[in-house]
Amino acid sequence: MGFDWNLFLESLGPIALWGLRGTIPLALASFALGMVLAVLVALMRISRNRVLSGIARAYVSAIRGTPLLVQLFVIFYGLPSVGVTLDPWPSAIIAFSLNVGGYAAEVVRAAILSVPKGQWEAGYTIGMSRTLTLRRLILPQAARVSVPPLSNTFISLVKDTSLASLILVSEAFKEAQNIAAFSQQFMVVYLAAALVYWVFCTVLSAGQNQLEKRLDRYVAH
Amino acid sequence: MGFDWNLFLESLGPIALWGLRGTIPLALASFALGMVLAVLVALMRISRNRVLSGIARAYVSAIRGTPLLVQLFVIFYGLPSVGVTLDPWPSAIIAFSLNVGGYAAEVVRAAILSVPKGQWEAGYTIGMSRTLTLRRLILPQAARVSVPPLSNTFISLVKDTSLASLILVSEAFKEAQNIAAFSQQFMVVYLAAALVYWVFCTVLSAGQNQLEKRLDRYVAH
Amino acid sequence: MSPTDPPLGGPAGGSDDAAARADRRADVPSNRSGTPLLKVTGLQKSFGDHEVLTSIDLSVRQGEVLALIGPSGSGKTTALRCLNGLEQPDAGRVEFDGGPVVDFSPATPRRERDSLRRRSAMVFQQHNLFPHMTVLQNVIEGPVQVQRRPRKEAVAEAVRLLERVGLGGKHEAYPHELSGGQQQRVGIVRALALKPSLLLFDEPTSALDPELVGDVLSVIKELAQEGWTMVLVTHELAFAREVADEVVFMDGGVVVERGHPDRVLRQPREERTRRFVHRLLNPF
Amino acid sequence: MSPTDPPLGGPAGGSDDAAARADRRADVPSNRSGTPLLKVTGLQKSFGDHEVLTSIDLSVRQGEVLALIGPSGSGKTTALRCLNGLEQPDAGRVEFDGGPVVDFSPATPRRERDSLRRRSAMVFQQHNLFPHMTVLQNVIEGPVQVQRRPRKEAVAEAVRLLERVGLGGKHEAYPHELSGGQQQRVGIVRALALKPSLLLFDEPTSALDPELVGDVLSVIKELAQEGWTMVLVTHELAFAREVADEVVFMDGGVVVERGHPDRVLRQPREERTRRFVHRLLNPF
Amino acid sequence: ACGGATSDPAASSAPAAGGVTLEEVQEAGVLTVGTEGTYRPFSYHADGSGELTGYDVEVAQAVGEKLGVEVEFAETQWDAMFAGLNAGRFDTVANQVTITEEREAEYLFTDPYTISRGVVVTLAEDTSIDGFEDLEGKRTAQSRSSNWHQLAVDSGAEVEPVEGWAQSVTLLEQGRVDATINDELTVLDYQKTENNQNIKIAAETEETSEVAFAFPKGSESVVEAVNTALSELSADGTLAEISTEYFGEDVSQ
Numbered sequence A, B: 001m002g003f004d005w006n007l008f009l010e011s012l013g014p015i016a017l018w019g020l021r022g023t024i025p026l027a028l029a030s031f032a033l034g035m036v037l038a039v040l041v042a043l044m045r046i047s048r049n050r051v052l053s054g055i056a057r058a059y060v061s062a063i064r065g066t067p068l069l070v071q072l073f074v075i076f077y078g079l080p081s082v083g084v085t086l087d088p089w090p091s092a093i094i095a096f097s098l099n100v101g102g103y104a105a106e107v108v109r110a111a112i113l114s115v116p117k118g119q120w121e122a123g124y125t126i127g128m129s130r131t132l133t134l135r136r137l138i139l140p141q142a143a144r145v146s147v148p149p150l151s152n153t154f155i156s157l158v159k160d161t162s163l164a165s166l167i168l169v170s171e172a173f174k175e176a177q178n179i180a181a182f183s184q185q186f187m188v189v190y191l192a193a194a195l196v197y198w199v200f201c202t203v204l205s206a207g208q209n210q211l212e213k214r215l216d217r218y219v220a221h
Numbered sequence C, D: 001m002s003p004t005d006p007p008l009g010g011p012a013g014g015s016d017d018a019a020a021r022a023d024r025r026a027d028v029p030s031n032r033s034g035t036p037l038l039k040v041t042g043l044q045k046s047f048g049d050h051e052v053l054t055s056i057d058l059s060v061r062q063g064e065v066l067a068l069i070g071p072s073g074s075g076k077t078t079a080l081r082c083l084n085g086l087e088q089p090d091a092g093r094v095e096f097d098g099g100p101v102v103d104f105s106p107a108t109p110r111r112e113r114d115s116l117r118r119r120s121a122m123v124f125q126q127h128n129l130f131p132h133m134t135v136l137q138n139v140i141e142g143p144v145q146v147q148r149r150p151r152k153e154a155v156a157e158a159v160r161l162l163e164r165v166g167l168g169g170k171h172e173a174y175p176h177e178l179s180g181g182q183q184q185r186v187g188i189v190r191a192l193a194l195k196p197s198l199l200l201f202d203e204p205t206s207a208l209d210p211e212l213v214g215d216v217l218s219v220i221k222e223l224a225q226e227g228w229t230m231v232l233v234t235h236e237l238a239f240a241r242e243v244a245d246e247v248v249f250m251d252g253g254v255v256v257e258r259g260h261p262d263r264v265l266r267q268p269r270e271e272r273t274r275r276f277v278h279r280l281l282n283p284f
Numbered sequence E: 001a002c003g004g005a006t007s008d009p010a011a012s013s014a015p016a017a018g019g020v021t022l023e024e025v026q027e028a029g030v031l032t033v034g035t036e037g038t039y040r041p042f043s044y045h046a047d048g049s050g051e052l053t054g055y056d057v058e059v060a061q062a063v064g065e066k067l068g069v070e071v072e073f074a075e076t077q078w079d080a081m082f083a084g085l086n087a088g089r090f091d092t093v094a095n096q097v098t099i100t101e102e103r104e105a106e107y108l109f110t111d112p113y114t115i116s117r118g119v120v121v122t123l124a125e126d127t128s129i130d131g132f133e134d135l136e137g138k139r140t141a142q143s144r145s146s147n148w149h150q151l152a153v154d155s156g157a158e159v160e161p162v163e164g165w166a167q168s169v170t171l172l173e174q175g176r177v178d179a180t181i182n183d184e185l186t187v188l189d190y191q192k193t194e195n196n197q198n199i200k201i202a203a204e205t206e207e208t209s210e211v212a213f214a215f216p217k218g219s220e221s222v223v224e225a226v227n228t229a230l231s232e233l234s235a236d237g238t239l240a241e242i243s244t245e246y247f248g249e250d251v252s253q
């Protein structure tokens, strides 16, 4: 039996649609929240306060050490047993944000540490507090360094969101599975899904390049 | 019904066993092969040859842009339709190696580019060819820079190997699912699996620290 | 502006004591005397087991230039950093005329140490400009964000200062677009814009191309002539002789010799000073 | 070893022509004449629109030291890099006595350009030591990996050379464990170990602490006295006057003035040379 | 098609494993049902990307109509099915859940709405298997979402887990497994549309298996109401009608 081009082409539309309705908004929202979390965790991790840095360490270790699937499971199916029942979308966004937060925290931390010590000192010397120095001088410079590794995190996230169907959130991959189940042609449909994901990732990577260029204006070439 | 501690504890053994029989060897073998590939692809990507760098670019884009699940399916279920039928383990190792190769190639490329230009020039000046400079001077230095980001790739790989069960490779997560399917207690068993993964990841991260220390001997503190 | 206000803006008291400030303002370069603006006694600092400063005494009067010289590793940078609160001394007293006064001990709170920064500003060897900000943004960052001065006023002041050091056309440039000498001049202007009582320079020309050294030294020389009080770590002995009112030679964590530049640099009394000066003037 | 073999190992011909090498060996410092070891004619190089070298002629005889001076950006580094094949000139001819001889054009194959490296070795401003190798490994890397000399012999040679520059105890140290001056001396030994006919130095002391400059200059001075042929880019005019046989002043992509160091540096004929020398000697 | 469960205030306030009462369901006016949506012909999307439909889906809808409540479906994977029941994410599961002893210990089952057999499917030319006993030592592909997984294990076969029927067939055709056990209904539906000559049914189970809606314990009142509804649907011929529509015969008894 040859490759069913018809099915391939017909699958693209619905998969892309659910990509736009599910995958992309979920990835964007989780990434945005995850980044806020990541910066906080990174700051806790480098703080002199042992308790804070210990908490941050444990958090990163737990997130990176355990499968995302289990994290989703615990939040959606586990929390109700302690009386916390969240809707699918909030659950998904929380789970993915926590996940991104753990991975990105390490990136942000490395980026902050890569800003030369002299920048901290220059900030202090013009009278800035630690917080002000961080906000005005260190984080903006760390941002530039962390764009490429964070884009990796983001691209992985886009694909990881397929796990969201496990907690009742419809997205591109669930749609592909629906089509595959009906047509019994999973190979063809999955290839269509791969193409959709590839387009999403390529578009988003182009966004990364734009961002890098913007941030690059102050960097020697 | 409360948390079934008995089941949790009983699950740990078999899951860990299949971790050692499946997850860990699969992750180690794929990572080793993937790294060889990554170095090759990174070199192609930075080479002046347009064709080579184009191929490398396309490869990285395809790998990072599409879901790992689809990559596994294509190799295991798709290739037989063009006459190539591979056993589960070879299929899994090939798929995961290709995947790691794509992600790690970018890390290696960045690491190579981060070695100061002066090192290339010093190599040329003492009469080295491009290849010799790369082998003796650039790659050893790039290795140090790439350990932390590669450890991320590796830790992700450890968890991603759970997808191997879809192409008939037995590993820790499949064992967890089997136990869960029998007991209907997915939550409890998944938490046990999470613990096993966490232990694996923690041990492997400790290995990373060792490696960093070893490579650090020539770096100022 | 008062008629005694020097072209580069002139030093201003960072203290809140307006009377004291007026006093110092009147204290023009020709009249170098009175109580010291900065007095350091018994400064001591170790890093782990390594005692870098054993006991250092320094004092600078309003409008004076103090040059700190000494071999590499003798603790010059460390001493300067202690004055600016970048390093915490283990013991010793740092007092500014009109405050703050800090008696250091391992228990001295960080806040108190940081208070030293109200009065002084530092120019680094590696300039440490903010690479993500334009020249103008670099200069107004302190006045606007820290001192909460009106942005308009800060910009006007910055423009005037940049003009004076020959960077009138570079407001919108990013640091990486400037030569080393220009970067260092921006570093100086960034310090001046804070209107500190005291300027600290740590080898401000040693990272520069030899030809660019002149630019920066000229600016510092002008500042000296305009009455700014400065502590200057330098290896440019000829320059120290020209601008400094006093030269201090440090070695092994103590002050080995101090006095008028001509005396210390031409007829050093101590053998160690003599050797050091000789080596710098006759390198091969 | 021949009795004329100088303490630091002495220059050796990189060419395969044993007779020519013997000739040059005999050519001791006191006897500086004959055909030039290196002759450069009409060297031209642009980066994009920016013409850095318009037309440069240089020649160095066996055992001579040529000092290249000029303002920042005048193309000194570029010229040096062209001699070592690190940069591809757009036009011009570089000829070594006994080969290679390269007539440059945009079509010159990379191989031919790279052949220049057989005869010369370069010492960089930023030393560019290999950070992941010990001092000894740095030095023997070229002889063993490139020249395929027996490891034992290369080590013996390296040990001798390191001893001579005062680094006898540092074989197993990594570069980051050395001071700047020590690093630069390793850089020089790494070049010497290749036994090149010609040594190229690009401002070998400008990244060093002022006190460490002397160490490195002394080593270079000894090399000059021992008959090594060198091209030296430097801002240390006093040093150039002492060691160079000829000084070449470059500006705007051309050679503005050349001649005996005393003449060029003390009584420059050209206004541009005069201004440059004056600025360097009187920075403020 | 998803998320309905949690808009149900009764469900969200219900503690884990508490189940739901009939009053709660009626008050909410909604019965939420967990299902895969990728299990043809029981629970799938029309034309792949259309409405959720299938035999189990339609039966659940008919039951809802009898109860006078809306039926909302929550689509998830099999792995999450019982976890979802435990967590109160949905009230029941309609996904060809076979009644087994182990499951009965943990959950409540309604009366069965499907009675079917397991069949062993092999390649058409394979003559080595014509009974379950022949599976000893053979490789089978099973989706975990059925008790056929357990049956294969009990028959001494080596079991490879797969996502669904389509993969099982693929593995079989590629010679990577020797057999697969599945519901005869799945196989019949597949053959109806694909008419795959490469495979055949090699054996059937002796005894039939019963499929029913699974509820958490504590849902006794709803189970009772559903049973009443099922018997009414059986009596008025609705079940037979739905069954015939999908299978060409009545599989509900």
Ligand SMILES: Nc1ncnc2c1ncn2[C@@H]1O[C@H](COP(=O)(O)OP(=O)(O)OP(=O)(O)O)[C@@H](O)[C@H]1O
Binding pocket: C047, C050, C052, C070, C071, C072, C073, C074, C075, C076, C077, C078, C079, D209
């Ligand atoms: N943060 C630190 N931790 C440990 N040791 C330090 C630290 N900072 C400086 N030192 C040591 O203190 C000594 C004095 O250093 P310092 O930088 O003050 O000397 P310096 O006189 O400024 O030398 P240079 O002329 O090289 O700048 C040196 O031996 C240095 O290694």
Ligand SMILES: Nc1ncnc2c1ncn2[C@@H]1O[C@H](COP(=O)(O)OP(=O)(O)OP(=O)(O)O)[C@@H](O)[C@H]1O
Binding pocket: C209, D047, D050, D052, D070, D071, D072, D073, D074, D075, D076, D077, D078, D079
């Ligand atoms: N790779 C390059 N691409 C573009 N321009 C270059 C490159 N290398 C050098 N230049 C330019 O060529 C000119 C000459 O540079 P070069 O480094 O040769 O000068 P130099 O005389 O060595 O100066 P310095 O004393 O500062 O080292 C400069 O304007 C420089 O910006």
Ligand SMILES: [Mg+2]
Binding pocket: C076, C077, C078, C202
């Ligand atoms: Mg210092």
Ligand SMILES: [Mg+2]
Binding pocket: D076, D077, D078, D202
């Ligand atoms: Mg240069």
